[in-house]
Amino acid sequence: MPELPEVETTCRGIEPHLVNQRIDRVVVRDARLRWRVPKALATELPGQRIRAVARRAKYLLLTADTGTVILHLGMSGRLRVLDATEPPAKHDHIDIVLTNGRCLRLRDPRRFGAVLWTQGAPAEHKLLANLGPEPLEAGFSGEYLHRITRGRKRAVRDVLLDSSVVAGVGNIYANEALFGAGIRPTRAAGSLSAAECERLVRAVRATLKRAIRAGGTTFRDYRRSDGQPGYFQLSLKVYGRDGERCRTCRAPIRLQRLGQRSTFYCRRCQR
DNA sequence: CTTTTGACCTGACAGC
């Protein structure tokens, strides 16, 4: 469900409600997420203050006094800040209850999400240690993409989804960025010229920025932390539009299976 | 080393 723009939107939405607040208790109704939710969460956090809320790739990092909560929304996760007295619904697995009576509540029907606790530097945590550069930061450049794709036969779409290459790009935005750059998702990554890599990097950046500005994409059931939908789905050029006409050239958008997942492209605009 | 595949889950939706 949530890709980088959705996680960023969530991060910005919850941050003002959490920073400098003190944690009263942590309620774990179901610990069976992707990895079992550690008991340390409920024993360590009460009494601590949340110092910062940040995002790295699709992970949210809640910095407390003695450690950091690492939170991933998986495919179906959603975070909201509401009154702690609000009765939990089905799939509302975890509450971080604040002393001001509010709480951060995680709902995750598919339980592909994760909530972990680390006392060390988050960047050195096993899950974060091998992440590539943030797509909106300088480390993700055309020169970088060109260099690391030399000799690679993988489809360029799959390279964009590889979090060790670039962090936080999912299937929707990979497809949208490839349309923006005029490159077919199925192209071998190693076949891209330096100019194409530069175009692709610019397209990834532009697509993500516009999606963040629109509050993310509500394709199925994503919601912002305040319950509002995102609006970027109105701007999608190819994703989910198979059979419909290309907004640029009117040719029908193609759906193709690439690996296990769908990819969408315009045969005329993307080469 | 690179690349592909299977696995983890529930819910929404299409088609019968």
Next chain:
DNA sequence: TGCTGTCAGGTCAAAA
């Protein structure tokens, strides 16, 4: 209405 099959925004671990 209800059954069955398919698909889904992620990503790790194991296999090829």
